[in-house]
Amino acid sequence: MAKGICLDGYTLRVAGGKGPQCTLHQREGQHGNAVAKATYEAHIPIYYYQPTHADCQVLREQWIRAKYERKEFTEPGRQLPYSNGLKEGILWKRGRDNGQFLPRKFLLSEQDGCLKYFAKPDAKEPKINIKIDTINATFQPVKIRNPNGLQISYLKDNKTRNIFLYHGDGKEIVDWFNAIRAVQVHYLKVAFPVASDSEVRDHLRKFLKEGYMEKTGPRQREAFKKRWFTLDHRRLMYFKDPLDAFAKGEVFMGSREHGYSVTQGLPAGAQGSFSWQYGLTIVTPDREYLFTCETESDQQDWIAAFSQVIEQPMTPQEYASKCQEGVHFSPPAPAHQSHNREN
Secondary structure (H helix, E strand, O other): OOOEEEEOOEEEEOOOOOOOOOOEEEOOOOOOOHHHHHHHOOOOOOOOOOOOOOOOHHHHHHHHHHHHHOOOOOOOOOOOOOOOOEEEEEEEEEOOOOOOEEEEEEEEEOOOOEEEEEOOOOOOOOOEEEEHHHOEEEEOHHHHOOOOOEEEEEEEOOEEEEEEEEOOOHHHHHHHHHHHHHHHHHHHHHHOOOOOHHHHHHHOOOOOEEEEEEEOOOOOOOOOEEEEEEEEOOEEEEEOOOOOOEOOEEEEOOOHHHOOEEEEOOOOOOOOOOOOOEEEEEEOOOOEEEEEEOOHHHHHHHHHHHHHHHOOOOOHHHHHHHHHHOOOOOOOOOHHHHHHOOO
């Protein structure tokens, strides 16, 4: 029988046991050891993402390996491969049009406050320069169909752009993920100098919810169309396909005190045909947005996610962002073209 220790709900096989070294097996009902945590989690940087059982395998595995195999958090001030504000390397990026993954050089720089990628390894100028404060990095192994799949979303010309990446080595892709978070924490500490570590950590963005819903247009008479939706804090975006590079439309989700709300069901006057029966309505100062969900559980999950955002007061930065960027679903086309445009 393999030697091992049960920590954080996992069995970590160690050298000398049978089977691969450090193979992980989830063990339900185990909650870890307080003494071990005091040693192996003594100095975790605030930016390092600590996964839960709901996170993907690569995050959970590298979290365990970082603690118990590499012992990354046992000493204060230890230099880590994702902690110095500079990282360079090759990641496989999905082509926007052909869907093919090709190697691309990426450079993350805290000094420049950006993430760059280059079309060729020897290119002197980056193809894209991504400001670090606009980035949302999240693991998407199911969507990308790769266990190490990472999605980077950012703003380009005030619109959200997605790029999809992976690396064959689990440690390398998780190091990139935490390196981005480390640079973002540096930026947030400058932007919010009096914020506590927990408040800074809460500002690190992640998708609140993703999934399919049906939507109709502003006249509430158009047929509902199935679309992929992503709620990125105060931005609700929809895509024709989950791997689209650009959203077909966006809507800013403000706070209740600014006239935003979400309700269960559809307005009585809604006439568009729909396949899914569980409706919800988002009310904004400009218009109402109507959606339907496939199941009641989906409906309630979306309502809870929207409510979580709406009930939070808007920060001055969010209010300024909303005013400057003009985030909205695609604007109505001129009257003679309106039947060809999706809103």
